[in-house]
Amino acid sequence: MTSQPTHDRLVTDRSLLATKxxxxxxxxxxxxxxYRWQTPSHDLPGIVVDELADVRGVVADVGCGNxxxxxxxRNDRPDLDVLPMDVSHGIIRALPGAVVADVQQLPVADGSLxxxxxxxxxxxxxxxVRAAGELGRVLAPGGIAIVSTNSRTDKLELEHLWRQAAGDVLGVHEGPARVQLSARFTLEDAPAILGSVFGEIRTIPLPGVIEVTDAEPVVAHLASYEAWADEMGVPFRETIERARDRVNETIRTAGAFRVSCLGGMLVCR
Ligand SMILES: C[S@@+](CC[C@H](N)C(=O)[O-])C[C@H]1O[C@@H](n2cnc3c(N)ncnc32)[C@H](O)[C@@H]1O
Structure with missing residues (x-):
């Protein structure tokens, strides 16, 4: 990561998002x-279903992913009409009723959800800010937007692990930071951005600790950033292999590798 604008471009590059x-x-x-190894475990879909208790009609899931x-x-509330949307055609291919759409310009009438x-x-x-405006525009009176993201303190151990492993590969004390996705919209920054549109924002914090006694789930998590592999400033695969060794070393000496998490949901009216 060379500079903030480069980082922003990488994380928002629509053609990269929709492909790699x-x-x-x-x-x-x-x-x-x-998150399977997180304690306490949070049933995020279950929290969303609970927050939708008083909602009727159409619910759009924008950036619905997989x-x-x-x-x-759909399973818990068959009375609702769920509309999945995403900028990536590939990821929604198998999702019935899904449409390609950008949250900055939703193909949905004012006040209809x-x-x-x-x-x-x-x-x-x-x-x-424009995306928040769109979330507000499409809601019927009394409707809610449910937003989620991570804190700026979330999984710092993984950032540290990456920099140490990258440092090993490059022969320096600490290598470059990896691309950090949620840094552009943290749990701490989200209320101000959403507050440009919504009058009431309730945050549900979701803290936890991931503890693994096998390096593979951590390695798989690091490897999931492959889309940005050429932009990390360090050979990607080699860094992952060094990270695997470091996690195994920690498990041997400390019994487990631990990662502290803080995610959260924001319920906006
Ligand atoms: C980290 S995934 C989250 C998926 C899902 N919401 C979840 O929480 O499991 C982010 C998703 O947002 C989609 N996305 C990114 N930018 C978008 C945009 N401007 N409008 C709509 N979807 C977008 C991506 O293609 C990807 O599927």
């Missing part, structure tokens, strides 16, 4: 799977 990053659900699934939330809402979801996706969006 989210052309399929493979990398997203690898990132999501690390449809994890779409499937759960009971709720809109924008989960772990606004950090990929160039103009977040």
């Amino acid at each position: 990053a989210y052309g399929t659900g493979q990398h997203l699934a690898a990132r999501q799977s690390l 449809g994890k939330f779409v499937a759960r809402v 009971g709720a809109v979801l924008a989960l772990h996706m606004l950090y990929h969006v160039e103009d977040q």
Whole structure:
């Protein structure tokens, strides 16, 4: 990562998002799977379903990815009409009723939705204030937007691990930081951005600790950043292999490798 504008361009580059990053659900699934080792475990789709208790009509899931939330809402609330949307045609190919759409310009009439979801996706969006405006525009009176992201303190151990492994490869004390997705829209920054549109924002913090006794889930998580491999300033595969060794070393000496997490949901009216 050379400078902030370069980082922003990489994280928001729509052609990269729709192909290497989210052309399929493979990398997203690898990132999501690390949470299986988190304590306490948070049932994010279940929290969304609970927040939708008073909602009727159409619910759009914008940036729906592999449809994890779409499937759960459809299952638990068959009375709702769920509309999945994403900029990547590939990732929504198998999702019934899904359409290609950008959150900055939703193909939806003003005031027509009971709720809109924008989960772990606004950090990929160039103009977040405009996106927030779109989330507000499409809601019917009394409708809610549910947004999620991570804190700037989330999984810092993985950032540290990456820099140390990159340092090993480059023969320096600490190598360059990797691309940090949620840094563009952190849990701490989100209320101010969403507050440009919504009058009431309730944050649900979701803290936890991931503890693994096998390096593979961590390695899979690091490898899920492959879309940005050429931009990391260090050979990607070699760095992953060094990270694997370091995690194994920690597991041998400390019994486990631990990562502290802080994600959160913001319910906006
Ligand atoms: C990290 S994934 C999150 C997927 C899902 N919401 C979840 O929480 O599991 C981000 C998703 O947002 C999509 N995305 C990125 N920019 C977008 C935009 N401007 N409009 C709509 N979707 C976008 C990506 O293609 C990707 O599928």
